[in-house]
Each structure stands twice: as C-alpha cells, then as structure tokens.
Amino acid sequence: MRAIPGTEEIIECDALILSVGLIPENEIAETLEVQIDPRTKGPRCDATLMTTVPGIFSCGNALHVNDLVDYVSESGETAGKNAAHFALGKERTLVEIKPNENILYIVPQVLDIKEKNDEVVVYFRSKEVFDKATFRIIADNKIVFEKKYAFLRPPEMEKIVADFSKFNLREYSTITAEVEVDAK
Numbered sequence: 222m223r224a225i226p227g228t229e230e231i232i233e234c235d236a237l238i239l240s241v242g243l244i245p246e247n248e249i250a251e252t253l254e255v256q257i258d259p260r261t262k263g264p265r266c267d268a269t270l271m272t273t274v275p276g277i278f279s280c281g282n283a284l285h286v287n288d289l290v291d292y293v294s295e296s297g298e299t300a301g302k303n304a305a306h307f308a309l310g311k312e313r314t315l316v317e318i319k320p321n322e323n324i325l326y327i328v329p330q331v332l333d334i335k336e337k338n339d340e341v342v343v344y345f346r347s348k349e350v351f352d353k354a355t356f357r358i359i360a361d362n363k364i365v366f367e368k369k370y371a372f373l374r375p376p377e378m379e380k381i382v383a384d385f386s387k388f389n390l391r392e393y394s395t396i397t398a399e400v401e402v403d404a405k
C-alpha cells in the first residue's frame with residue numbers, strides 16, 4: 222500500500238468503487254471502558270458475548286466485522302438471551318482463549334467456565350492465506366476441537382461450534398487456539 226514515487230497516474234472515470242477493510246464502531250463501548258481486543262478492534266467477550274464490564278454485551282459488527290448478516294443476527298440473539306440471563310444475577314470465572322501466531326483473531330476471547338459451554342460458537346480468521354491447515358482448540362493439553370481446512374483466508378470468517386463441557390475447566394486452565402499449516 223505504499224506508492225512508488227514517479228509511478229502515479231491520473232485516470233479519468235465516472236465513478237470509483239473502493240473495497241476497503243471495515244473496523245467495529247466502538248465509540249459507545251469505549252466510553253463504557255470496555256476492554257478492546259487489538260486483533261478484532263471490538264470488545265473482548267466471553268462465549269455469552271459479555272464484555273469485560275459485567276452487564277455490557279456486544280454483538281454484530283460492533284463485536285467484530287462479520288462477512289454475513291446471518292452471523293450478526295445469531296450473535297444478537299446470543300447476546301440478548303445472555304443479557305436477560307445475567308439480569309437474574311450471576312458471577313463469572315474467566316479463562317482466556319489464547320490464539321497462536323497464525324490466527325488474526327478469535328471470538329470469544331475468554332470463556333466463563335461457570336457456563337455450560339457445551340455449544341460454544343467460535344469465530345476466527347486466519348492471519349494469512351494457508352493451504353491445507355488444521356484449526357485446533359486445546360484445553361489443558363487435551364484437544365477440544367479439531368478441523369482440517371483445504372484453505373483458510375483472512376477475508377473469510379470461519380465459524381465452528383466447540384463442546385468444552387467434558388474438560389473440567391478450572392480458573393488456572395490453559396486454553397489455546399491454533400492454526401497449524403499441514404506439511405506438504
């Protein structure tokens with residue numbers, strides 16, 4: 222994206238269409254002092270889509286940039302349902318999901334281990350274009366979820382559903398997410 226001096230040229234045209242990256246709109250989240258993930262540029266959330274500020278939930282493009290509106294509706298439903306549940310009163314114990322260097326971002330970034338966590342919807346994007354790669358979530362050295370991909374591309378958001386309920390997670394547990402490029 223750096224112009225090479227001397228190569229600029231002017232092209233006459235009637236219209237110009239720009240295809241540029243989007244970032245979440247987070248003015249409101251920032252005024253509420255919600256922690257922002259530098260990877261997604263949206264709030265850090267657990268699987269209930271609650272941010273780092275108890276009682277504040279995030280969804281849709283404010284959470285991370287979704288490519289399809291169906292994911293936006295889905296996350297709106299999740300956040301709404303969990304906000305109603307939270308209003309009844311509960312405490313959280315959060316464990317971070319640490320992405321490896323091949324992952325651009327992952328949502329949720331933390332897991333509330335007091336939740337059931339049997340159907341955790343996870344969104345991620347790879348950092349680069351990878352042919353033949355494996356996405357894996359590991360909790361305390363055990364594989365929670367694994368899927369092979371023919372390719373992964375950063376513009377395409379991936380969605381998986383992971384079941385953490387059998388892994389007896391504790392506040393000191395380690396959860397990592399990795400994209401491993403398969404040997405050719």
Ligand SMILES: Cc1cc2nc3c(=O)[nH]c(=O)nc-3n(C[C@H](O)[C@H](O)[C@H](O)COP(=O)(O)OP(=O)(O)OC[C@H]3O[C@@H](n4cnc5c(N)ncnc54)[C@H](O)[C@@H]3O)c2cc1C
Nearest residue numbers: 243246248249280281282283284286287288289290291293
């Ligand atoms: C060019 C383009 C093409 C797309 N094409 C498709 C497609 O073909 N199919 C598909 O499934 N998806 C498509 N998408 C993606 C889809 O449009 C988005 O994922 C979806 O609209 C996001 O919904 P949202 O409700 O989270 O955010 P938005 O639709 O952005 O809605 C947020 C609303 O909040 C308002 N707002 C912001 N700040 C404030 C504030 N402080 N106070 C009050 N209101 C505020 C905004 O004005 C806006 O109306 C496309 C997106 C773009 C940009």
